[in-house]
Amino acid sequence: MTRSPATPLPPPTARRRLRETAALTQAQLAERVGVTRETVRAWESGRTTPRGRKREAYAKLLNTLAEQAAARRAEPVPAAEPAPVSEAGSEAGSEAAPKAASETASEAVPVVVAVGAGSAEAPEKAVDSLVLPARPLDERGSAPESAARSAPESEAAPQPEPRPGPAALTPAQAFDALYEFGAPALVRQTFLLTGRRELARESVERAFQVAWEHWPEVARDRDPVGWVRATAYEYALSPWHRFRLRHRRPEPPPADPGDRTLLNTLLRLPPPHRRTLLLYDxxxxxxxxxxxxxxxxxxxxxxxxxxxxxxxxDRLPELADPQVLHRRLAELASAERLRAARPPTVRLGSERRARFWTRAAIAFTVALIGTTALTLRTAPTHYEPPVSPGETVRGVPPKVAPGALSDEELELRQRLRDQLQDGPERLAPRLE
Structure with missing residues (x-):
């Protein structure tokens, strides 16, 4: 059986741009495709790829949105007729102009986006929040061209002067802002996951170092704190830490008996169950x-x-209520004095680590090339079978040296020499 090739899909960024151009939310697009909002979010972030019938429906919908966007761009923009100006209209126009200018400038003004927020049933359990731009900015600090094309244009109406937006952040400044916001909370969460203060701090720093190495990918992610959190959790739960000498020694437990009991209860859970409980509750x-x-x-x-x-x-019946469990986890994390390093230190550590591995890779490559060249130079060009070592054979009589012949041997030798070399004489029949 042969399979038909999968329908091509645009990149994740283009998928999100097509949806925003069509003024559709993730929930609306998910309803039209027949999936959940979280699935659409994963498709647009590039974490997952649709398959099967969902892929066909998603690709067909994106093609329709692209055709509609192209048709809208191809339509000529009619000139707007000047409306009669009255006293009330002048006041309304004066109020509408700043509003339009504020809406235009709001695309480049940072807004507060909840990162890692919970479901609609328990919105009060959201812990992380991060100031992120509503849309990705280009190098000049302006909104993308797609946002500018989607804005209505009117040649006749006077365009208000745009407000000066905030200057675009450099990658180092954006990383420092992300670290200063997310690092303290991630260190406390990782402490609840591992029960070790030093390992929690090291895991978060290593996760942010990996984020700095992949900063273009992290900067475009819809949930950068979630990206770093997943990396920190994976590093903290690595089973190889048990072989490190510094992690074999137990750390002092919390001073409060209730906090100590709760932490021990969490650490007795299997790592997947503990991580799921920490993320949800x-x-x-x-x-x-x-x-x-x-x-x-x-x-x-x-x-x-x-x-x-x-x-x-079973061990703490008073924590059967999820709300009470959430509050106790927050109290346990806040009771510990956990500090993280400064953002420049983390960035410099990531750069030193990248330089070290780069130099190590170059050195290994040079050593491999040198070893290969030496092998080719000194290797034999033909096969020479090895000479087997000698072995001692026993039971063979020793070789006797020649000596003087006896009289019988001399007589026999003389007889042999006197006979014809062609053999015995030919016998001929005789008459009697």
């Missing part, structure tokens, strides 16, 4: 987002969450 993520971050299906994440809650409630 601690951070406040929704169940689909928790499943996506833990790389599990939604039923599997729900099963892990139920088992983790049952284990915690």
């Amino acid at each position: 601690g951070v406040g993520l929704g169940l689909p987002e928790t499943a996506a971050e833990t790389e599990a299906s939604t039923p599997a994440a729900a099963n892990r969450l139920l088992h983790a809650r049952e284990a915690v409630a």
Whole structure:
């Protein structure tokens, strides 16, 4: 059986741009395709790729949106007729101009976006929030061309002067802002995940170093704190830490007996259950987002969450309520004095680490080339079978040296010499 080739899809950034140009929300597009909003979000961020019938429906819808956008751009813009100006109209126009200018400038003004917020059932459990631009800015600090094309244009109406927007941040400044906001909360969350203060700080710093190495990807991500959080959790839960000498020694437990009991209860949970419980009841993520971050299906994440809650409630019955558990986790994380390094230190550490591995790769490549050249120079050009070593054979009589012949031997030798070399004489018949 032969399979038909998959329908080509535009890049994730183009998918999001087509949806925004058509003035559709993720929920509306998800309803038209027949999937959830979290699935559309994963498609637009590039984390997952649609397959099967969903891919066909998604590709068909994107093609339709692209055709509609091209048709709108091809239509000529009619000139607007000047409306009669009255006293009331002049006042309304004076109020509408600043409003239009504010709407135009709002595309480049940073807004507050909740990162890692929970579902609609428990919005108060959101922990992380980050100031991010509503849309990605280019190098000049202006909105993309797609946003400028989507804005209505009127040649007859006077265009208000745009307000000067904030200067574009450099990559280092944007990284420092992300680190200063997300690092303290991530260190406390990682401490609840591992129970070790030094490992929590090291995991968050290593995650931000990896984020700085992949900064173009992280800067375009819809949830940069979630990107760093997933990397920090993976590093903190690595089983190789048990072989490190500095992590074999136990750290002092919390001073409060209740906090000590809760932390021990969390550490007794399996790592997947502990991570799911922390993301859902601690951070406040929704169940689909928790499943996506833990790389599990939604039923599997729900099963892990139920088992983790049952284990915690069996030992601490007062934490059976999720709201109470969320508050106790926040209190336990806030009770510890956990500090993170400064952003420049993390960036310099990431750059030193990148230089080290780059030089190590270059040195290994040069050594490999030198070894290969030496082998080709000194290797034999033909096969020479090895000479087998000698072995001692026993039971063979020694070789006797020649000596003087006896009289019988001399007589026999003389007889042999006297006979004909051609053989015995030919016998001929005789007459009697």
